[in-house]
Amino acid sequence: MEKTTGENKVIVTIRETPEFEVSTHETLLSSLTEAGIMLEAICGGQGSCGKCRIRVLSGQVFDRQGNLVKPIDDGWYLACQVYPAGDLVIDNTTQAKASSKGEISDRFLDNVDLFPPIKKVLIKPVYPTLQNNYSLQEMIRQAIGGEGDISIDISALKELAQVAPKKLDELTILRSSIQILAFEAGDTLATLYGVAFDIGSTTVAGMLVDLNKGEVIAAAAETNPQAAYGADVISRIKAARAEDGLDTLTSVVRRCLNNLVAKLCTTAGISCRDIYLVTVAGNSTMEHLLMGVSPEYLTISPYVPVFNDLPHFSPSVIGLDINTGGRIILLPNIASFVGADTVAAMVGVDQDLTSKMTLLIDLGTNGEIVLGNKDKMLVCSTAAGPAFEGAQLSSGMRAANGAIDDVTITDDVYVHTIKDELARGLCGSGVIKTIAEFLKVGVITSSGRFVSNDRIALLPDNLRKRLKVQDGQKEFVLVFAKESAIGRDISITQGDIREIQLVKSSIFTGVEILIENLGIVFEEIEQILIAGAFGNNLDLDSALTIGLVPSADRGKIIPVGNAAGTGAVKAMLSVHVLERCRSIVNHAKFIELANHPGFQKRFIKNLSFPEEIL
Numbered sequence: 001m002e003k004t005t006g007e008n009k010v011i012v013t014i015r016e017t018p019e020f021e022v023s024t025h026e027t028l029l030s031s032l033t034e035a036g037i038m039l040e041a042i043c044g045g046q047g048s049c050g051k052c053r054i055r056v057l058s059g060q061v062f063d064r065q066g067n068l069v070k071p072i073d074d075g076w077y078l079a080c081q082v083y084p085a086g087d088l089v090i091d092n093t094t095q096a097k098a099s100s101k102g103e104i105s106d107r108f109l110d111n112v113d114l115f116p117p118i119k120k121v122l123i124k125p126v127y128p129t130l131q132n133n134y135s136l137q138e139m140i141r142q143a144i145g146g147e148g149d150i151s152i153d154i155s156a157l158k159e160l161a162q163v164a165p166k167k168l169d170e171l172t173i174l175r176s177s178i179q180i181l182a183f184e185a186g187d188t189l190a191t192l193y194g195v196a197f198d199i200g201s202t203t204v205a206g207m208l209v210d211l212n213k214g215e216v217i218a219a220a221a222e223t224n225p226q227a228a229y230g231a232d233v234i235s236r237i238k239a240a241r242a243e244d245g246l247d248t249l250t251s252v253v254r255r256c257l258n259n260l261v262a263k264l265c266t267t268a269g270i271s272c273r274d275i276y277l278v279t280v281a282g283n284s285t286m287e288h289l290l291m292g293v294s295p296e297y298l299t300i301s302p303y304v305p306v307f308n309d310l311p312h313f314s315p316s317v318i319g320l321d322i323n324t325g326g327r328i329i330l331l332p333n334i335a336s337f338v339g340a341d342t343v344a345a346m347v348g349v350d351q352d353l354t355s356k357m358t359l360l361i362d363l364g365t366n367g368e369i370v371l372g373n374k375d376k377m378l379v380c381s382t383a384a385g386p387a388f389e390g391a392q393l394s395s396g397m398r399a400a401n402g403a404i405d406d407v408t409i410t411d412d413v414y415v416h417t418i419k420d421e422l423a424r425g426l427c428g429s430g431v432i433k434t435i436a437e438f439l440k441v442g443v444i445t446s447s448g449r450f451v452s453n454d455r456i457a458l459l460p461d462n463l464r465k466r467l468k469v470q471d472g473q474k475e476f477v478l479v480f481a482k483e484s485a486i487g488r489d490i491s492i493t494q495g496d497i498r499e500i501q502l503v504k505s506s507i508f509t510g511v512e513i514l515i516e517n518l519g520i521v522f523e524e525i526e527q528i529l530i531a532g533a534f535g536n537n538l539d540l541d542s543a544l545t546i547g548l549v550p551s552a553d554r555g556k557i558i559p560v561g562n563a564a565g566t567g568a569v570k571a572m573l574s575v576h577v578l579e580r581c582r583s584i585v586n587h588a589k590f591i592e593l594a595n596h597p598g599f600q601k602r603f604i605k606n607l608s609f610p611e612e613i614l
Contacts, residue, residue, distance in 0.1 A: 011087045015057065022084060028054065028061070029079040033228040033252065036259075040397065041228045045080035051397075052079040052228075059088035109566070111350075114214040115574045117312070118181065118277050118327060120189050121173045127164070136164050140180065144173065152180040155314070156325060159183045174276060174325050176312070177575070182276075182325025193268075193275045195261060195322070196568035198341065199253065199282035199290065201236070201365035202227060202398060205565050206260035208268055211277065214573050218267040220260050223398075225252040226289065231392070232365055233285040233337070237295050250292040257290075258321045275322040278315070279329045281568040283339030283366060284308075287330055290318060298336050308333045308585065331571055331581050335590040337381035342368040343581050344567030345531050349560050351377070352584055357524050359511065361549065362531040362563065363428075363538070367507050370588070371514040371525075377588040378514045382506040387428070387499045394475070395490040397425030402485055404430040404478065405537060409437040412462035413478055422485035426478070426492070429537040434478065434492055435500055436542035439609055443467075443476060446609045448497045450474045504548045505606040511550060512606075513596055528556050531563035547610045 012031065013019040022031035029045055029052050032038075040051035055075045061082035063069050069082050075091075123143035128134050134142075137152060140160070144150070152160075156174075160183045163171065172189060174182040192211045197204065201224060208218040226249050229239035240246040265272050280290065284305045288295035293306050309332040315322050331340035342362065351358050353374055360370040367382040387393060397403050402424035406416040415430075417423050426434070438444040443463065445451060456467055466477040468491075475493040484490050515522055528549060530538060540557050543549050549557070560566075570577045593599050 010084050012084065012090060013088070014090045024062075024084055026083065027080050028077075028082055028084060028088075029228055030248075031084075032079060033225055034248075036225075036255075038223045038225060038228065039079055041080055045229065047078055047081045049392075050078065053077070054079045055091040057089045057091055060085040061088070109214070109216075109570065109573075112214065112570050112573050113576060115576060116194070116211045116277065116572060117329065117575050117578065118174060118176050118192075118211075120192055121175060122187055122189055123171050123173060124169060125164075125171055127167055136160055140173070143171075144175075150175070150178060150180060153182075153325070156180050156182050159325070174323075176327065181327065182323065191270075191274045193270060194277035194279070194572045195264060195275055196565065196572050197257060197260070197278065197280045197282075198344070198562060198565040198568055199257075199280060199286045200224060200341070200564075201231070201233060201283070201286065204253070204256050204260065205562060206257070206264055207565055207569055208264040208275075209569055209572055211572070216569060218264045220263040220267070222256050222260055225256050228252075233283060233295075234299065236285055236289065237299055240289065240294060241296060246289070246292065246294055249289045253286070253290055254318055254320070258319075261321055272321050273323045276326040277329070277572055278320065278322065278326065279331060279568045279572045281331045281339075281341045281344035281564045281571075283341050284333045284336060285339075287333065287340060291330075292318075303336045305333060305336055309582070329571065329578070331568065331578075332585045334379055334585050334588055335381075337366065338368055338379045338590055340581075341564040342370065342379060343584050344565075344571065345563035346370055346377070346567070346584055346588075347570055347577055347580050348563040348565070348567030349529055349531070351529075352580055356526040357520065359514075359525050359528045360531060360563070361507065361511075361528070361535070363507075363535050364532045367503070367510070369507065369510045369514060371511070371518055372588075376518065377584070378518055378591055379588050380510050380514060380591045380593050382510040382593065383502075387431075387503045392499050393426065393431065393496045394493045395425045395478075396431070396496070397427055399427040399429070399537065400424075403427035404490065405433075406430060406539070407434040407437055407478065409434075409441050409443070409463070411460045413466065415478055423479040423483070423490050424485045425490060429539065431492070431496070431500060432546060432548065433539050433542045435497060435609075436539070436545040438476070438492075438497075439545060444497065444609075446611050448501050448607070448609060450476070450494060500546070501607045501609075504546055505603050508547055508550065508606045509599065509602045510593055512602060513593060513599065514591060517591055522550050522552075525552070526556065527558060528552060529558050529560045529563070531560050535559045535561075545610070547606070547608075551610075 008024040009021050011019050012022050020035050029041055053076050061069050062085050071077055125139050125143045163183055163185050168185055170187050172184040173180055194209045194211050196207045203221050204224050205221040207216050210217050226236055230236050240249050261272055285295045310330050312327045312329050315326050331344050333339045345362055346352055351360055355373055357373055362368045370379045401419040402421040403418045404415045404423050404426045405418055408414045468475050473494045475491040477489045477491045479490040481487055481489050
């Protein structure tokens with residue numbers, strides 16, 4: 001049967017949830033994503049990762065050519081590869097859970113002066129009369145002390161026209177340093193909240209801040225819905241080139257921000273109208289997509305963004321459901337792939353203020369490295385890829401319930417999963433620990449290859465039986481199918497090890513090149529800060545064992561949680577932190593690794609794991 005040329009609408013029902021309407025011209029993955037149902041889809045809908053599995057209980061599906069598709073294994077399909085032929089009933093899906101981005105560190109908030117970019121002021125207006133005939137605009141200027149250079153936003157003037165006829169004794173003004181943004185009847189000084197967003201490629205985190213007290217009072221996170229269109233920024237940029245691709249990627253992330261605002265307000269028991277300020281930290285691609293600006297130029301020589309910094313703007317520009325008089329601040333980017341999230345991380349840990357020689361490594365879907373102190377800072381972006389989020393690994397997943405996050409290998413394999421649930425896959429910290437254990441017990445060599453058969457024969461029986469050859473490549477089974485939550489073996493393959501080698505070599509080589517360009521030796525680095533949730537959960541001994549970070553005194557290595565989120569909060573609390581962000585952009589030097597002499601040679605050398613096992 002061929003697919004009809006005209007678009008049809010059909011009904012999809014997921015068992016025990018309300019039905020919703022979808023198009024026959026969109027893959028089920030796209031339709032589910034637009035409905036807010038997030039599946040793992042790290043390959044961006046290419047059909048290669050096999051993670052967006054759904055089970056159709058009733059109805060039929062087409063392929064791209066309009067042919068009916070037969071299921072894989074008892075009713076299973078890949079949602080990214082099929083289109084509904086008619087009404088469907090789908091079994092309960094395992095949705096992608098948001099990974100934690102790490103905690104906001106209070107110790108980095110202690111020294112922030114409370115001077116937010118907006119504030120409220122209570123005035124007692126003297127209304128014009130026939131004898132004292134002046135405009136309402138002049139009335140406001142008199143009430144705030146005659147600041148002749150302050151302007152009043154047109155939307156605020158409209159509010160003033162509505163509230164002035166009531167001739168209230170008190171009015172509350174929402175203002176920045178140069179502009180009046182809104183008027184409110186009576187005394188509303190006690191209500192002044194903001195939300196700091198950290199838009200990561202995998203996870204979007206939101207922190208609700210009481211701007212009067214300077215405190216984070218609630219936090220929430222969601223999977224970035226753009227992940228359905230690719231795990232990393234390059235795949236998102238590619239998806240944005242497709243017809244309606246940019247609009248889709250923009251709309252889903254804006255919806256995500258509104259969902260987080262609603263969650264935070266529910267948690268705190270406030271209205272979304274009580275939120276007046278938003279700061280956003282994201283990499284260059286994420287900020288371009290949020291603004292609906294094509295990021296394609298980032299991948300075209302000379303590889304630069306359309307913008308690095310934007311003026312503050314009203315929430316209506318991106319359809320954010322907060323107070324209409326509020327303002328949104330996008331933190332500035334440094335370069336093509338070193339974005340505002342890195343700037344936020346730097347101010348988050350006060351790297352721009354310290355005299356200590358500091359190495360900051362943000363281990364997320366993209367890897368950014370900063371070396372320096374208040375005197376000089378070098379930055380680079382590494383081609384880390386999303387392997388640490390479980391992408392591109394045969395049994396990989398993000399750090400959600402059921403993910404293996406710790407592994408011990410002795411006479412047998414002992415795994416720990418998040419929330420102690422049955423194993424569903426392997427997250428980044430679990431992968432690093434597993435490979436370190438492989439090196440320690442002799443399952444792999446420093447080259448990353450599984451040992452030869454004669455050396456396998458020397459391993460304990462319980463380990464030997466876990467080594468298999470599947471589809472022509474060796475793999476080591478951590479959890480057998482009958483003991484897993486997914487009914488399949490959870491394994492580390494030779495290809496998985498290679499992916500981690502590529503990531504660790506990229507980071508290690510980036511550190512080496514920054515050290516060389518700064519003109520120091522590694523021993524001069526006084527502290528190594530590991531940012532992100534992955535850094536918090538990372539076993540440092542394992543990271544050193546595989547050579548992910550240079551060998552160092554463990555006392556120098558400090559996990560700092562969600563440094564980017566911390567920076568976004570600090571920028572909301574103080575205009576002086578915002579000034580520091582712009583100063584960093586102007587003074588930090590970007591090093592393009594790909595163009596650096598000798599990068600490729602170093603990268604190949606650093607693929608191997610250290611010979612000496614720590």
